[in-house]
Amino acid sequence: MRIGLVSSNQHEPTIEVLCEINAYYNPSSPASKETVRQHARENLLSPNSPHRLVVAEGKDGRVVGLAALTFAYSIVEPEMDRRTQCQLKELYVCSSERGRGIGRALMAWVAAHAKERGCSRIEWPVKASNAIGIAFYESLGARLVEDRLSYRLAGSELSELACQGNGVREAASLETSSKPGRLG
Incomplete structure (x- = not known):
């Protein structure tokens, strides 16, 4: 498995994962693939996007997981060791690939990348009803x-x-x- 910032040759496989994410969160009315593609190209994959997409690529070259990050400077913590923060907007592993350590590997890559960028922490929201996700995050050492x-x-x-x-x-x-x- 390879993990890294999404490259231009991974855009189309990443769009496939974004379609799966959209269907996961909107099961009764998922967006069309063309709508997801347009949003990805104009916003998420744009050089001007505040998001950085990180993808996990399986041995067969398929994108099997994704993390979306933004970096921000703290308004209230100006100290050098606390001023830069990483926001995890999304962590998703394709349903057919879960339970294989991809989520943990993505989070480890994100943590290393955040540290390289001088971040003092990574923060993210999680649905209160997502018991599996909460247990996973706590297994990484994250705390509520x-x-x-x-x-x-x-x-x-x-x-x-x-x-x-x-x-x-x-x-x-x-x-x-x-x-x-x-x-x-």
């Missing part, structure tokens, strides 16, 4: 962050708050443009 919760703003609540934000931005723009000597 007791003092953190995850929130989501979506749908009509997101739209409603965005409308309020647009009003605030418009008011600030008007205020700035009405001051003498200032361009709006």
Whole structure:
């Protein structure tokens, strides 16, 4: 098995895995392969993407697992040994390949890569109902962050708050443009 950052010759096999991930999370209405391909090419595999995709390739050349990472600088921890953090957005092993150590190997590669980048930690969300995933992460030595919760703003609540934000931005723009000597 080979693990590394996705290369251009692995894009199409990676798209196959992304289709499987999409179907896993959206079993009643998975996206079409073309929609997944377009999203991957325009966003996930783009040189401008904040994500770095890491793939595990089997002996037969198939992509059998994937991790998606982003790196961020801490806002509140400026110390050199704590300022860079790795966010694991996704860890996925193809259903036909589970139980073969691929997830552990991907996480070990991610940990080494994060350390090389100066990261002091790797953080990721996991569904509270994912007992198998939680047990796996704990077997790696990861621990639940007791003092953190995850929130989501979506749908009509997101739209409603965005409308309020647009009003605030418009008011600030008007205020700035009405001051003498200032361009709006």
